[in-house]
Amino acid sequence: MKKWMKRISLVAVIIVLMPTLVSGGSVNAEVSRVTYFTIQSNTVCVDQGGSATSVYLNLTNTSNIPTEVTLFLYNDAGALITDKQSAASISNSGYKSQITPGDTTTLSAKSTEHYLGLFGSIGASCANRPAFGKIVINSDSGLVLAGGEIKGQSNVASPSVVLTNTPIIVNSGQPF
Numbered sequence: 001m002k003k004w005m006k007r008i009s010l011v012a013v014i015i016v017l018m019p020t021l022v023s024g025g026s027v028n029a030e031v032s033r034v035t036y037f038t039i040q041s042n043t044v045c046v047d048q049g050g051s052a053t054s055v056y057l058n059l060t061n062t063s064n065i066p067t068e069v070t071l072f073l074y075n076d077a078g079a080l081i082t083d084k085q086s087a088a089s090i091s092n093s094g095y096k097s098q099i100t101p102g103d104t105t106t107l108s109a110k111s112t113e114h115y116l117g118l119f120g121s122i123g124a125s126c127a128n129r130p131a132f133g134k135i136v137i138n139s140d141s142g143l144v145l146a147g148g149e150i151k152g153q154s155n156v157a158s159p160s161v162v163l164t165n166t167p168i169i170v171n172s173g174q175p176f
Contacts, residue, residue, distance in 0.1 A: 033137040035146070035176050040166040041076055043152030045119055045126035050156035052120035053129050057148035057168060059099065059115075061107035062175050067142030071115060073101045073130035081117075081128050104138055115148075121155060135170065146170035 045053040061067045073081040081101055097116035099105050107113055119129045135146055152164040 033176075035135050035171045036132065037135075037146075037168060037170040038132045039073075039130050039150055039168050040164070041129045041131040041150070043129070043150060043164045043166075044154065045129060045152060047120055047126050049121055051152065051154050051163075052118065052122040053126065054122075054151045054153070055115070055117040055119070055130055055148065055168075056150070057099070057115040057133075057146065058112050059105070059107060059135065060112040060145045061109060061142055062145050063142040064109050065142055066109055066139075067107045067144060068104050068138040069107060069144055070104045070136045070138060071099050071101050072134040072136070073117070074132050074134075075128050076131045081130055107142075107144065135176075137176070143175040145173075145175045147173060 039055065043053045044051045055073075057071065059069055059071065075081055095116050096114040098113045099115040101115070101117075105113055117130065118124065120126045135144065137144055147170050148168040150164070150166050150168060151162055153160045153162045
């Protein structure tokens with residue numbers, strides 16, 4: 001009977017420890033530090049015409065410590081967007097663009113950084129409009145809240161006419 005109880009105890013310990021041994025613990029942490037999101041890329045955009053697309057994203061660090069993040073954007077074909085499109089031409093209008101896709105950005109505690117991408121007649125090629133993105137939190141701690149919008153506009157008329165204005169929702173609007 002004693003021998004049988006030892007075996008049962010050993011089996012019980014193995015069953016209890018099995019999820020820990022198999023998962024390794026760190027896999028869940030790594031997965032929760034990456035968030036994917038979609039962007040409505042089927043907007044009006046003409047490279048040599050009067051139509052353009054603007055993509056606006058905000059990344060906010062809601063924690064009390066600095067957090068490092070990397071924003072990746074991909075076009076319709078799944079290719080990583082590497083254009084370093086700047087908003088210098090419209091910076092006098094109050095727009096900000098401190099985030100460069102593919103580069104790590106440090107978000108200060110309780111602060112927001114911005115990405116502005118211009119495509120079509122006012123910027124990079126329409127073929128490079130982002131269709132989806134990924135945000136990677138490179139720090140072990142900190143919470144990030146992200147969101148934005150994509151606008152398609154016709155610049156033929158004056159003033160320009162916004163034809164589409166679609167929100168970009170990241171992680172259901174929740175910090176991650």
